[in-house]
Amino acid sequence: MKIIGSERFLNIDFLNTGESDFFKDLGKSNIKFFSSGRSAIYDFFKNEFSSSSVFFPDFYCMEMLNPIIKAGVNIVFYTVRENLTADTEILGRIKNVKWIYINDYCGFRDNGLVVFAKKRGMKIIFDRTHSLYSKFDFSNDVQIGSLRKLLPVPDGGILLNSRRKDIKRKRDSSFYLLKLNAKLRRHIYEEFNSNEKIEMNYVRLSEESEKKIKINSKNISLYSEKILSAYDVKRSRELRRKNFKMLLSSKTIKERAVIKGLDSLTVPQSFPMYVEKRDEVKKILAKDRIFAPVLWRGENSISKRIINIPVDEEYTESDMIRIIQGIEKILKTER
Incomplete structure (x- = not known):
C-alpha cells in the first residue's frame, strides 16, 4: 500500500x-x-x-x-x-x-x-x-x-535579503547522507520490497539523521541545491492547491478545518484540522499507511489538538480519496 x-x-x-x-x-x-x-x-x-x-x-x-x-x-x-x-x-x-x-x-x-x-x-x-x-x-x-x-x-x-555578502563555505554532510539513505530505503520498501526490516531501517535512519543536525555555518548539499534549482514549483503549486480543495470538499472534514478557504496567493504546505484525542487519531491513520505529522508541540493549547494532513504534490486524486475516507471514518466515531 x-x-x-x-x-x-x-x-x-x-x-x-x-x-x-x-x-x-x-x-x-x-x-x-x-x-x-x-x-x-x-x-x-x-x-x-x-x-x-x-x-x-x-x-x-x-x-x-x-x-x-x-x-x-x-x-x-x-x-x-x-x-x-x-x-x-x-x-x-x-x-x-x-x-x-x-x-x-x-x-x-x-x-x-x-x-x-x-x-x-x-x-x-x-x-x-x-x-x-x-x-x-x-x-x-x-x-x-x-x-x-x-x-x-x-x-x-x-x-x-541578507545584508551580508556570502562567502564560500563548506557543504555539510553530517546528517544529509543519513537522511538521503533513509529516503532511498523508504522508496525500496514502498516500491519493491515491503519487508518489515527495511521499514524499521528507514525509520531508524531518519530518526538518527534528525539527531545529527547541528547549528553551524555550513552550506546546503550540492544534491539538494540542484533539486531546488530544477524542481517544477509551478506544477507543485497547482497540485497542492488541488489536493487541499479536495479535502475541503468533504463536509465532515471542512467542519474541523482550521482554514476553510484558499485564496489565489496561498499554496498550502498541509491541511490543518482539529481533532479530539489527536495522538490516537494519528495511530489509527498510521495503520492505513497515512502519516499525519504534528508540526509544533509547544505550550500553546493548539498543539494538543491540531493535526496536519499531507497535501504533497505527488499524491493523486485516489490518494486524497483514501485520506478523506480514512478521516471521515474516524470522525464519525468521535461524534
Missing part, C-alpha cells in the same frame, strides 16, 4: 531541465543557503539582528526557538489563536520591541498581523518554511526557512 506522509522520496517527474523561474527569483533576493533552517535562523540572529529582543509566536517548535536563544536574543511571546492568527493585544502594550518573527503557518498568511506590524513600524522576519511556494509580497523583509517541509530534499535552509 502506498505510504502517505513520512519521508518523501524524489519523484524525478518533477525535475525540469535547467534552472526554474522560481529558483531564479529566489536568487534576486540575495539568497544564502545553509544545511538547515535552524542554521539560517542562528546566522541571522547572531550576525545581523540589530536589537536585544524579538516578538515570537507562542505556537512553535524548539528547532525554531533554540537558535534564537543560542544567539543571545530575548524572546517576547505573542499568542497565536485557534485560527492561526495572532492576538495583537500584547504587541500593542509592549512598545520597546521593534522586531517581530512571523510564521506563515501551513503556508497561510496572517494579513492582520502583517498590517499591524507595518503600522507600528516594526521590522519583520518571515519564516517561509511553509510559505515558500505562496505568492505573498515579502518586499525587502528578511525571510528565513527550511527547505525540507515543502521539497523532497534531505537538507537545506535559506536566508533571503
Whole structure:
C-alpha cells in the first residue's frame, strides 16, 4: 500500500531541465543557503539582528526557538489563536520591541498581523518554511526557512535579503547522507520490497539523521541545491492547491478545518484540522499507511489538538480519496 506522509522520496517527474523561474527569483533576493533552517535562523540572529529582543509566536517548535536563544536574543511571546492568527493585544502594550518573527503557518498568511506590524513600524522576519511556494509580497523583509517541509530534499535552509555578502563555505554532510539513505530505503520498501526490516531501517535512519543536525555555518548539499534549482514549483503549486480543495470538499472534514478557504496567493504546505484525542487519531491513520505529522508541540493549547494532513504534490486524486475516507471514518466515531 502506498505510504502517505513520512519521508518523501524524489519523484524525478518533477525535475525540469535547467534552472526554474522560481529558483531564479529566489536568487534576486540575495539568497544564502545553509544545511538547515535552524542554521539560517542562528546566522541571522547572531550576525545581523540589530536589537536585544524579538516578538515570537507562542505556537512553535524548539528547532525554531533554540537558535534564537543560542544567539543571545530575548524572546517576547505573542499568542497565536485557534485560527492561526495572532492576538495583537500584547504587541500593542509592549512598545520597546521593534522586531517581530512571523510564521506563515501551513503556508497561510496572517494579513492582520502583517498590517499591524507595518503600522507600528516594526521590522519583520518571515519564516517561509511553509510559505515558500505562496505568492505573498515579502518586499525587502528578511525571510528565513527550511527547505525540507515543502521539497523532497534531505537538507537545506535559506536566508533571503541578507545584508551580508556570502562567502564560500563548506557543504555539510553530517546528517544529509543519513537522511538521503533513509529516503532511498523508504522508496525500496514502498516500491519493491515491503519487508518489515527495511521499514524499521528507514525509520531508524531518519530518526538518527534528525539527531545529527547541528547549528553551524555550513552550506546546503550540492544534491539538494540542484533539486531546488530544477524542481517544477509551478506544477507543485497547482497540485497542492488541488489536493487541499479536495479535502475541503468533504463536509465532515471542512467542519474541523482550521482554514476553510484558499485564496489565489496561498499554496498550502498541509491541511490543518482539529481533532479530539489527536495522538490516537494519528495511530489509527498510521495503520492505513497515512502519516499525519504534528508540526509544533509547544505550550500553546493548539498543539494538543491540531493535526496536519499531507497535501504533497505527488499524491493523486485516489490518494486524497483514501485520506478523506480514512478521516471521515474516524470522525464519525468521535461524534
